[in-house]
Amino acid sequence: MTGKILVDARGLSCPQPVLETKAALESTGQGTVEVLVDTVTSRENVLRLAARMGWKGTWEDSEQGGFRLTLEK
Amino acid sequence: MLNRFLMSRFGPALTGAVVGILAPVLVFLGNPGNMGICVACFGRDIAGALGLHRAAVVQYLRPEIAGFILGSFISAVLYREYRPRAGSAPIIRFFLGVFAMVGALIFLGCPWRAYLRLSGGDLNSLWGIAGLASGVGIGIAFLWNGFNLGRSAPTAKASGLVMPAFSVILLVLLILAPQFGRDAAGLPAGPIFFSAQGPGSMHAPTFIALGVGLLIGWMAQRSRFCTVGALRDLFMLKDPHLFYGILALMAAAIATNVALGQFKLGFTGQPVAHTNALWNFLGMLLSGLAFTLAGGCPGRQLIMSGEGDNDAALFVMGLIVGAGIAHNFGFASGPKGPGPYAATAFAAGMIFCLAVGFFNRGRVSA
Numbered sequence: 001m002t003g004k005i006l007v008d009a010r011g012l013s014c015p016q017p018v019l020e021t022k023a024a025l026e027s028t029g030q031g032t033v034e035v036l037v038d039t040v041t042s043r044e045n046v047l048r049l050a051a052r053m054g055w056k057g058t059w060e061d062s063e064q065g066g067f068r069l070t071l072e073k
Numbered sequence: 074m075l076n077r078f079l080m081s082r083f084g085p086a087l088t089g090a091v092v093g094i095l096a097p098v099l100v101f102l103g104n105p106g107n108m109g110i111c112v113a114c115f116g117r118d119i120a121g122a123l124g125l126h127r128a129a130v131v132q133y134l135r136p137e138i139a140g141f142i143l144g145s146f147i148s149a150v151l152y153r154e155y156r157p158r159a160g161s162a163p164i165i166r167f168f169l170g171v172f173a174m175v176g177a178l179i180f181l182g183c184p185w186r187a188y189l190r191l192s193g194g195d196l197n198s199l200w201g202i203a204g205l206a207s208g209v210g211i212g213i214a215f216l217w218n219g220f221n222l223g224r225s226a227p228t229a230k231a232s233g234l235v236m237p238a239f240s241v242i243l244l245v246l247l248i249l250a251p252q253f254g255r256d257a258a259g260l261p262a263g264p265i266f267f268s269a270q271g272p273g274s275m276h277a278p279t280f281i282a283l284g285v286g287l288l289i290g291w292m293a294q295r296s297r298f299c300t301v302g303a304l305r306d307l308f309m310l311k312d313p314h315l316f317y318g319i320l321a322l323m324a325a326a327i328a329t330n331v332a333l334g335q336f337k338l339g340f341t342g343q344p345v346a347h348t349n350a351l352w353n354f355l356g357m358l359l360s361g362l363a364f365t366l367a368g369g370c371p372g373r374q375l376i377m378s379g380e381g382d383n384d385a386a387l388f389v390m391g392l393i394v395g396a397g398i399a400h401n402f403g404f405a406s407g408p409k410g411p412g413p414y415a416a417t418a419f420a421a422g423m424i425f426c427l428a429v430g431f432f433n434r435g436r437v438s439a
Contacts, residue, residue, distance in 0.1 A: 011224030013161065013368035013384075014302060018310065019216065038227065039380075040154050041297050044080065049310065065156070065227060 004031065009046070010038040010066055017042040018049050021071070025053055030073045038066035046071075076152070076295060084296030085303070085318030091292060093325025095285045096189050099137075101333045102277035106344025107193040110137055110289070111186035112371040113177035113360075114345070116389075117396035117405075118273050119243065124263045125397030128405075130271025134247040136279055138375065139240035140286015145294040145379030146237040147287075152295070157233035159383035162222035165429055166367055166384050170391020171398065172422035173363035173371065178396065178405040179356025179415050180204070181346055184300035184370045187357065188319055190346065192326030194338035197346050200353035207354075208361020209304045215366065215430035216309065222366070222433055225384055233381025236389070247279065272345050293376045301361065301370035345408065352411040359422045366429055 007024045009017035017037050024033050033055075037043050043059055046069055050057040055071045062068040079087060096109025108114050114131075121132030149155040177183050180201045182190060187205060190198035212220075246265055256262045268274040276282065292298070296318070303315035330336040340348050347353070364370050367388050369377065374392075377385035399405040404418035412418075 011158065011161065011226055013222060013225075014299075015216065015305060015309065015368075016221050022310070038158070039156060040152075044297075048082070048312070048314075052312070 005033045007033065007035045009042060010036050012042075014041070014045070018045050021046050021049060022053070025050065025055060025071065025073075033071045035069040035071065036062060036066060037069065038064075040067075043067045043069065079292060079295035082314040083317070085298045085315045086321040088289070088292040088296040088298040089318035089320070089322035090325040092185065092289055092298075093189075093192065093322040094329050095289065096185075097193070097326055097329040097333055097335055099277045099282060099285060100335060102281060103275055104277050104282070105272035105275045106335075107190045107195055108182075108186060108272065108345055109189060110285075111182050111189070112138070112375060113174060113183035113392070113396075114181070114186060114272070116174060116371070116392045117178060117400070120393045120396035121268070121273060121400070122246075122266050123393075124266055125394065126400035127266075128400045129266075129273075130268050131273045131400075132266040132268045133273040133276060134243050134265070134267075135276070136244060136247060136283040137286035139243045140283045140288075141290035141293070141372065141375045142236050142240040142379040144287035144290020145376040146233075148291040148294040149380040154294070155233060155381050157228050157230055157381035157383065158225040159228040159232060160223075161225040161384045162433070163384055163387050165222060165433070167387045167391040167394075168425060169363045169367045169429065170374070170388035171395035172425055173360045173367070173388075174392045174395030175399045175404050175418050175422050176208075176356045176359030176361075176363065177371070178399040179411060179419065180353050180360065181406050183372065184360075184364070185322075185372055188300065188323050189326055190343070192323045193330050193343075194336045195343040195346055196338065196340050197343060197348055197350070197353050200350045201357040204354035204357030205301075205361040206304055208358040208363075209301060209365050210308065211358075211362050212365025212430070213305060213309050215434075216305075219434040220366070220430055225382070228383065230381075232383055235383075236378040236386045244283070290376060290379065293372065294380065297373070299369045299373040301364040302373065304361075305365060347406050347408055347410045349406075349410045352406065352415055355419050356406070356415075359419055359426065362426045362430075363422070366426060
């Protein structure tokens, strides 16, 4: 299955941003997954998870003061 | 350079090593045995100093705690991670803090001190660590089943100043130590109480303790050092980078304790500890579950409160109030063993935490 999936993990406590992302990456398999987070901690945790699962991650500041991560495989 | 290292996957290990060295040094300089740093014990001492409980041997305004919050606050501001946020189940987080403290005072220590106690040779701590891991395990079962406390949202910038201001006030009260005279029995009438004997009377020089607190607060903010996340991420995600922080803490603390002549292997005669294996285990089990549901160990909650996380701040307030309750209601252990109502406290805490775990499930709305 391919496609673009958005995970909104803003405001969630550890480890939920990572768990939500993990579930999305596993269900998608490949393609592009976007993740919204609101702290640097969550940004780094999600990027570390993605790298360990073989996904390529980039990020940019999002309009509301958080971060928009783009994970690709 | 140092910042990049702290933010790398080796950051928690470096932070753990620094905690492992400095905590035994603080003991050497005057802190109670195997209590160079303990968020639970120090929160309890602060509760006592503020008169929230009247256990005369554990009352002191520990500057390390203020240092953690202020160190984290300064670091968060400098690195643009100061992001005040609030609104994720505040009253539940408050009571998770209360019961986390109740459990920690049945064991006599937070997770940091559990590892520091073991690193000083206190084998009773093995039961506590086993309990901690079990509590984290129960928490993980809830996490796998969709447990969450809902979202926080960005809030007014000024709200994040409350905890740093609270920390400054604690330091001012430590230095001024105001007294309203003496009561009929000739004892100090407060409002600030300092122990004349016992663990509360033992402390490293104020500015060294504050400096260590600031340094560790800064390092822990950069590296996200967390002793509960360490076990959680190792079990759940097979990600050991936080766990390396614990290994480094213990290796450094054992070496430092041996070098300073503070290492004493055994179960009996350990400082500020009891030998009841069952309650060492169950106390930490309750704490481990409460910490996992709240998203991090008490040290991590202090750090997040410094970053402006209002919900973590409420957890910290729950810890302090919980310490008052634990002593006033006979929940807290002493060196002779568990308090008279430890079982009541444990049952109440487990009912609360399990209910929180069961009733806060389901996916958060996107």
